[in-house]
Amino acid sequence: MNRLSLNQWTTRRWTVAEAVAGCVRHGVGAIGLWRQDVAQQGLDETVKLVQNAGLRVSSLCRGGFLTGPDPLADNRRAIDEAAALQAACLVMVVGGLPGVIPGEPLGTFSRDLPAARARVADALATLAPYAADRGVRLALEPLHPMYCADRAVLSTLAQALDLAEPYPPEVVGVVVDTFHLWWDPDVLPQIARAGTRIASYQVCDFLVPLPADVLLGRGMMGDGVIDFTPLTRAVAETGYAGDIEVEIFNADLWAADPETVLTTTRDRYARLIAPDLGPA
Amino acid sequence: MNRLSLNQWTTRRWTVAEAVAGCVRHGVGAIGLWRQDVAQQGLDETVKLVQNAGLRVSSLCRGGFLTGPDPLADNRRAIDEAAALQAACLVMVVGGLPGVIPGEPLGTFSRDLPAARARVADALATLAPYAADRGVRLALEPLHPMYCADRAVLSTLAQALDLAEPYPPEVVGVVVDTFHLWWDPDVLPQIARAGTRIASYQVCDFLVPLPADVLLGRGMMGDGVIDFTPLTRAVAETGYAGDIEVEIFNADLWAADPETVLTTTRDRYARLIAPDLGPA
Numbered sequence: 258m259n260r261l262s263l264n265q266w267t268t269r270r271w272t273v274a275e276a277v278a279g280c281v282r283h284g285v286g287a288i289g290l291w292r293q294d295v296a297q298q299g300l301d302e303t304v305k306l307v308q309n310a311g312l313r314v315s316s317l318c319r320g321g322f323l324t325g326p327d328p329l330a331d332n333r334r335a336i337d338e339a340a341a342l343q344a345a346c347l348v349m350v351v352g353g354l355p356g357v358i359p360g361e362p363l364g365t366f367s368r369d370l371p372a373a374r375a376r377v378a379d380a381l382a383t384l385a386p387y388a389a390d391r392g393v394r395l396a397l398e399p400l401h402p403m404y405c406a407d408r409a410v411l412s413t414l415a416q417a418l419d420l421a422e423p424y425p426p427e428v429v430g431v432v433v434d435t436f437h438l439w440w441d442p443d444v445l446p447q448i449a450r451a452g453t454r455i456a457s458y459q460v461c462d463f464l465v466p467l468p469a470d471v472l473l474g475r476g477m478m479g480d481g482v483i484d485f486t487p488l489t490r491a492v493a494e495t496g497y498a499g500d501i502e503v504e505i506f507n508a509d510l511w512a513a514d515p516e517t518v519l520t521t522t523r524d525r526y527a528r529l530i531a532p533d534l535g536p537a
Numbered sequence: 538m539n540r541l542s543l544n545q546w547t548t549r550r551w552t553v554a555e556a557v558a559g560c561v562r563h564g565v566g567a568i569g570l571w572r573q574d575v576a577q578q579g580l581d582e583t584v585k586l587v588q589n590a591g592l593r594v595s596s597l598c599r600g601g602f603l604t605g606p607d608p609l610a611d612n613r614r615a616i617d618e619a620a621a622l623q624a625a626c627l628v629m630v631v632g633g634l635p636g637v638i639p640g641e642p643l644g645t646f647s648r649d650l651p652a653a654r655a656r657v658a659d660a661l662a663t664l665a666p667y668a669a670d671r672g673v674r675l676a677l678e679p680l681h682p683m684y685c686a687d688r689a690v691l692s693t694l695a696q697a698l699d700l701a702e703p704y705p706p707e708v709v710g711v712v713v714d715t716f717h718l719w720w721d722p723d724v725l726p727q728i729a730r731a732g733t734r735i736a737s738y739q740v741c742d743f744l745v746p747l748p749a750d751v752l753l754g755r756g757m758m759g760d761g762v763i764d765f766t767p768l769t770r771a772v773a774e775t776g777y778a779g780d781i782e783v784e785i786f787n788a789d790l791w792a793a794d795p796e797t798v799l800t801t802t803r804d805r806y807a808r809l810i811a812p813d814l815g816p817a
Contacts (some may be wrong), residue, residue, distance in 0.1 A: 353763055360746055369763035374722070403683040405720035406762040416722045440685035442654070442696045447709045465686045466640055469749035482634055482686040484648035 260534065261526050262315035263288035264459070264504035268515035273298035277306045279519050287313035287500040290342065292335060314344040315500035316396065316457050318433075323380035324352035324373045330537055332384050338481060339393045344454040345387070346396035348432055351377045353407040359472075360407075373410045380418060381429070389428045396456035397421055398432035401440075403471055414438055414447040423491060430456025433492055434504070436463050436475050439483045448491040455497045460485065460530055461505045468508065475505045476479055478525040489533035501530055540814065541806050544569035544597035544739070545782035548795035553578035557586045559758055565755050567593035567780040570622065572615060593779035596712075596737050596742045596790035597624040603660035604632035604653045606798065608715055612664050619673045625779060626676035626736040627668070628712055631657045633687040639752075640687075653690045658700060661709070663772065669708045677701055678712035681720075683751055694718055694727040708737025711774055714784070716743050716755050717762045728771040735777045740765060740810055741785045748788065758805040767811035782808055 262287050265276040272293050280288050295303045307314055320335040339347040356366030388395050397417040400409035411417055420428040423459050431454050438444045462481030467474040503522050510518050543565050545556040553574050560568050575583045587594055600615040619627040634653050636646030668675050677697040680689035691697055701709040711734050718724045742761030747754040783802050790798050
């Protein structure tokens, strides 16, 4: 259970302090944190909480939205926070088409997808040295293509690896998230190609039918359509020795008792993920 | 306007006879038909209607669902119907994971995605000679990855072209549908690679935010996030000289007066698609 990481939005009703206590109670070795919740708890207080609990911070969510206006200042702050938390990586959700706002009707925006992708590359060139100086690893997260317009113009692992290529793997890595990548006919070779670039392995299931808000289409492992075995084995074969983070956005789970959700998370992880990890 | 094709589900309240009359009234040169509507009108009657109207049948929708049990008999019937209609192609929506039924909660099903893809290849090997004998072109349609589990395990144009490779282009082609492919960072090179394999170019927009039923996320050109110019130009550069079919599943359009919808279709096509087609 030590390599399991609880992303705190899986038990979203819990504060940082409550989620930390939950991890300790359940023998979970790491936690994935969100910036807004860390801010609410206080950054210094959060640092103390995770250190006293002996938890690793497997990721800080999130930097990114690099396609919008002036993304640099906020991303530098996110990098500073990741450094303070000694997070294994800062997850970068790179942003959609400039002007498209998630969940809102289309207003004034740009349809130029290649230009948006170029903006991401440009911002990364500025942010990578800043992150390197602070010992922070940026983790580019390809998101499912259904979020291409509003959340991430980075849609495949191949594309994320191409973008990461100019940088050392310890400065720019990638997130392998089963929900986003399971459908990709090229995913297994690309995981092998990723090798030491894998900064985070995130697991959750893909629900069918999707709920009305597709952002909440993530499900507990075993509740959807993903065969985790080949994905987990491919990640393990790269030598990935980091945490396996469970990050689920799901209205039913958010309505449920977080303690029960964490118990289910442990059970499903033990049954559907851990057996394919091989020796740690 | 002669290369514009009205897929009849864009004006779904119209019968085949009404849609044919609409095409004639608006100077639209071709029509895309659906099997269930053709059956309702009668196959022989439909053949007469389109011939008398001087319309081309740009596609028959649809064969496929090759991952389910016993798909061959129904697909042979679909091929026969496409032959009778002299359709430019039979669109193949290949099917999702075996046992996953679109729009229904998960029951008993298989999570083995590579096996499902292998089933598609196997069924195609049986159906291609049957289609070739009848002069029918099968058109493999890669669907957006959000439909991978329930409608098509074929998610990218590259994958469709790999699957088509063993067959002559006039027997197994591909559908390039802007809605399904616009996000793909590899789409332009793959359109160039497709060349004479392009059996159908289908245009409609990708709506953001997606509606509650993601199947109905297709919008009138200009109402969503797609930049049609690079896609249309890439298709034109292959020498594609076929029809450009507008196929939109959209609750608001289905509720509107079909005559108005067709007028809008013509206007948007003239403004957003036709200028990039070059000389026919």
